[in-house]
Amino acid sequence: MRFTPAALALSALAAVTSSMTYSAPRENLDPRAAALVAQGRAAQAAGNVNEAIDAFEAALVVQPGSVAILLNMAGATRLQGMQGKALHYYREALESDPRNLAAIAGEGAALAEKGAVEKARRNLARLKGMCGIDCEATRQLAAVIDKGPGPRVVRADAVKPEPVVSEN
Numbered sequence: 561m562r563f564t565p566a567a568l569a570l571s572a573l574a575a576v577t578s579s580m581t582y583s584a585p586r587e588n589l590d591p592r593a594a595a596l597v598a599q600g601r602a603a604q605a606a607g608n609v610n611e612a613i614d615a616f617e618a619a620l621v622v623q624p625g626s627v628a629i630l631l632n633m634a635g636a637t638r639l640q641g642m643q644g645k646a647l648h649y650y651r652e653a654l655e656s657d658p659r660n661l662a663a664i665a666g667e668g669a670a671l672a673e674k675g676a677v678e679k680a681r682r683n684l685a686r687l688k689g690m691c692g693i694d695c696e697a698t699r700q701l702a703a704v705i706d707k708g709p710g711p712r713v714v715r716a717d718a719v720k721p722e723p724v725v726s727e728n
Contacts, residue, residue: 593623597632604636612636627653631662638666643674661687665697668705675709 589597600615616633623629634649650667653660668683684705687698 589619589626589628590623593619593626593629596622597629600632600636604639609636609640613640625652625656627657627660627663630656631660631666634663634666634670638670638673643670646670647674659690661691661695661697664690665701668701672701672705672707673709677705677709680705 596615596619600612600619603609603615604612613633613636616629616636619629620626620633630649630653634646634653637643637649638646647667647670650663650670653663654667657663664683664687668680668687671677671683672680680701684698684701687695687701691698
């Protein structure tokens with residue numbers, strides 16, 4: 561009984577400090593990087609994906625390792641149909657911030673579009689555990705998984721023409 565107030569105070573302190581470690585502060589972008597990200601988003605909205613990627617790459621040079629810039633870069637490369645490259649950027653963002661819902665959902669969507677539906681479902685289960693079923697990231701990833709993988713790209717070595725022998 562005499563240790564109850566001390567135990568309550570210690571548990572309250574532990575709860576506050578542990579919740580502070582899970583809620584990382586939003587990163588502040590360098591003003592030059594923020595301007596380049598805005599330029600990239602505008603280009604992407606206008607349908608100029610290559611121009612958007614150029615702007616995001618320039619922003620990464622100004623502020624390397626920025627999770628926000630990496631997520632924009634991953635989204636642009638995904639729009640371009642380069643899911644493998646998008647996966648690289650999503651995973652790089654997850655190394656910096658493993659609990660980033662947008663990165664987990666984006667990685668899962670890129671995996672589903674690439675055809676790795678089972679791995680995408682693992683990301684979906686992870687999202688459901690972190691933010692629930694009604695979370696926007698969870699709903700978006702579930703919709704991409706339900707849509708199924710994108711069209712398969714045919715490589716040049718997969719299509720071999722039949723040789724034709726003709727006389728001169």
